[in-house]
Amino acid sequence: MPHSHGAPRGVEQRPAAASGVADRFDQALALIPPLSSSGSGSLGPFTAGYSANATFSGGDADLIPPGTIRITDFRVDWSILLSFQFNLSDILPDFCIPRVCIHIPCVGTVCTPKICIDWPTxxxxxxxxxxxxxxxxxxxxxxxxxxxxxxxxxxxxLPNLKFGAATAAMLAAIGLAATPILLAIPFIGPFLALAVNGILALIGLAGVTGLLGPILTPFVSGLKIPVFSQPATFAVLPPAGPFDPAVTIHLDAVSAGVSGTDEDELLVSVDVSP
Incomplete structure (x- = not known):
């Protein structure tokens, strides 16, 4: 690392072109451990608890003076475990068995109790x-x-998220998971399976992205990628002997920006003193 000779202060600059920045971002993103979150969301009339994980990989870099790095098409690989709750009362009308009343001599009118079906979730x-x-x-x-x-x-x-084509298959995956469970319900199972799959078909891709957007956006919106790290005081030459101490440098200040020259470069500048 360069340092000043005889001067109390010097300046160091480390330039990196866009291709080098992209490589650095790829390496830094690969070092970020998988991120996770949990919560709840809605898909049409259905609610779902979720736990989600995300990892990152880089894209192309564009340096924009004086201090912006634009990364295009960086990728977020995600997985999600959903726990959907199908409230059958939202699908089926309330149903009560009609009361039957008869008149019994010497007793009066006697009616059967009112019985209503409480649809489960x-x-x-x-x-x-x-x-x-x-x-x-x-x-x-x-x-x-x-x-x-x-x-x-x-x-x-907040960047705009572009979902992969396979995301549209989530509705089919939900239908496949729901159908055998609904079919197992006595008497009304086939009707319920048809109703749920019909509702899922109406939701469409917009509904899926409406569910996934709020889940995945926080992963990206809080992203921070390390570019430079250096102790404020460090040795540049080891001790040459017991009476010749190590040569150290102190970083008095650090700044960073994008230089707009013939080729835009990312610069990290430091003010140093012995």
Missing amino acids: ITIPVSFADFVQATADFGLAVTQVGGVWKVDAVIQG
């Missing part, structure tokens, strides 16, 4: 996996934490 687990792609702008954030200078690329705003 059925829970159906469904697992599914696919990927989304997103194009996002990252800004550069410089911090010093615990004596270490860090430069991170931090996502700006």
